[in-house]
Amino acid sequence: MKKTIFGRSQKLYKKAKKLIPGGTQLLSKRPEMHLPEYWPAYYSRAKGCEVWDLDGKKYVDMSYMGIGSCLIGYADDDINRAVKSAVEKGSMNTLNAPEEVELAELLMKLHPWARMVRYARSGGEAMSQAVRIARAKTGRDIVLFCGYHGWHDWYLSSNLADRKSLDGHLLPGLSPHGVPRALKGTSYPFNYNNTKQFLGLMRKYGKNTGAVILESIRNSEPEKEFVTTIRRETKKRGIVLIVDEITAGFRLNAGGAHMLYGLKPDIAVFAKGISNGFPMAAILGTGKVMEVAQGTFISSTYWTDRIGPSAAVATIKKFMKFKVHKHLVKMGKMVQNGWQKLARDNGLEIHVGGMYPLGHFSFTHKKPLVLKTLFTQFMLVEGILATTAFYASYAHKEKHVRKYLEAVNRAFRFISKAVKTGKPEKFLAGPVCHSGFKRLT
Numbered sequence: 001m002k003k004t005i006f007g008r009s010q011k012l013y014k015k016a017k018k019l020i021p022g023g024t025q026l027l028s029k030r031p032e033m034h035l036p037e038y039w040p041a042y043y044s045r046a047k048g049c050e051v052w053d054l055d056g057k058k059y060v061d062m063s064y065m066g067i068g069s070c071l072i073g074y075a076d077d078d079i080n081r082a083v084k085s086a087v088e089k090g091s092m093n094t095l096n097a098p099e100e101v102e103l104a105e106l107l108m109k110l111h112p113w114a115r116m117v118r119y120a121r122s123g124g125e126a127m128s129q130a131v132r133i134a135r136a137k138t139g140r141d142i143v144l145f146c147g148y149h150g151w152h153d154w155y156l157s158s159n160l161a162d163r164k165s166l167d168g169h170l171l172p173g174l175s176p177h178g179v180p181r182a183l184k185g186t187s188y189p190f191n192y193n194n195t196k197q198f199l200g201l202m203r204k205y206g207k208n209t210g211a212v213i214l215e216s217i218r219n220s221e222p223e224k225e226f227v228t229t230i231r232r233e234t235k236k237r238g239i240v241l242i243v244d245e246i247t248a249g250f251r252l253n254a255g256g257a258h259m260l261y262g263l264k265p266d267i268a269v270f271a272k273g274i275s276n277g278f279p280m281a282a283i284l285g286t287g288k289v290m291e292v293a294q295g296t297f298i299s300s301t302y303w304t305d306r307i308g309p310s311a312a313v314a315t316i317k318k319f320m321k322f323k324v325h326k327h328l329v330k331m332g333k334m335v336q337n338g339w340q341k342l343a344r345d346n347g348l349e350i351h352v353g354g355m356y357p358l359g360h361f362s363f364t365h366k367k368p369l370v371l372k373t374l375f376t377q378f379m380l381v382e383g384i385l386a387t388t389a390f391y392a393s394y395a396h397k398e399k400h401v402r403k404y405l406e407a408v409n410r411a412f413r414f415i416s417k418a419v420k421t422g423k424p425e426k427f428l429a430g431p432v433c434h435s436g437f438k439r440l441t
């Protein structure tokens with residue numbers, strides 16, 4: 001693998017690391033998370049599921065599609081038209097954007113249990129808004145949660161009491177440096193589908209708990225007992241139940257996945273899934289809970305721009321018109337079945353997980369990260385951006401999946417041979433990828 005073929009991107013990234021601490025604003029966009037020293041790092045343009053890097057090399061993105069934000073596909077004509085119209089008509093103003101009300105009506109229609117909505121622009125800040133509303137409503141500080149919900153103090157404070165507290169919740173190694181120590185003991189995690197553990201926390205902290213937070217679905221479907229226990233206990237104790245739909249929403253149905261599992265929350269939070277890569281977030285709730293947002297100061301200038309709601313309205317309309325979720329499930333299922341079969345055919349052991357539109361696998365081997373890095377390295381040479389996950393989009397058609405699986409077959413064959421040598425790391429062109437949050441050198 002020649003370093004020169006990714007010359008410009010990696011050169012720019014080296015410069016970026018000197019100017020931007022951490023190199024980028026999002027952990028998952030660090031090249032070190034995928035293929036240190038070789039990942040193309042920057043794009044010049046993108047369309048559908050194709051991406052061109054700074055050296056003009058084209059890739060098919062069979063990985064994270066804008067880290068889960070582009071469910072329709074890059075630079076979609078219909079959504080871009082709505083955004084261009086917002087730009088032409090003035091994307092910021094002293095007055096408000098009427099699309100905010102159109103979006104509110106659309107979201108209420110899809111979620112009949114909800115009565116009101118507030119907006120933000122990113123997932124973490126929307127979750128912080130929801131937590132503030134829940135604490136204001138209940139007058140209680142403690143938050144019990146499972147899953148990843150962003151970078152804010154309320155969430156990271158969980159690692160003040162136990163530095164490994166968040167390790168089982170998507171991103172390991174998150175550091176709480178800079179989070180006030182006074183927040184210790186204000187948030188506690190529980191594991192998804194672990195009803196017993198949740199009940200234990202309820203017994204210990206229920207009286208002082210203001211919010212319980214979970215994703216509607218992530219790696220596995222919620223068990224009925226888990227969902228009904230959480231709803232029963234939160235209702236009984238007057239705790240606000242918040243469902244995070246930032247990544248799950250609109251992938252399995254037109255709306256929040258909680259509706260598929262009979263989960264009726266007090267608040268549901270949507271962000272990166274609803275606007276095809278344009279910044280937008282919505283905090284949806286019952287009237288009783290959302291009214292509280294009037295009595296606590298929650299306000300920000302750029303939460304009023306016109307691009308976000310215009311993009312969200314156009315995206316949601318497209319989701320509904322083309323039943324996009326059905327396509328995402330179909331593509332995701334093809335990929336997951338393909339991984340399983342090709343691993344078997346090539347004598348590799350893998351574990352496959354995740355709902356179909358958000359599938360992932362891991363190598364069952366004593367050096368899983370070495371094999372993961374080898375996979376990304378091999379696929380990149382094939383012209384495919386790939387990691388051990390596939391986030392389906394409407395732009396991925398069967399022909400992309402077929403070509404991808406042919407390349408996966410070759411990659412697995414190569415990895416299988418590398419494993420048989422007993423030293424698979426010898427086949428790496430650069431360092432092993434990172435598995436979580438780490439200081440960069």
Ligand SMILES: Cc1ncc(COP(=O)(O)O)c(C=O)c1O
Nearest residue numbers: 122123124148149150244246247
């Ligand atoms: C479930 C969930 N909640 C919250 C967030 C944070 O969203 P953002 O990165 O837009 O702040 C993410 C991001 O990956 C997420 O997956």
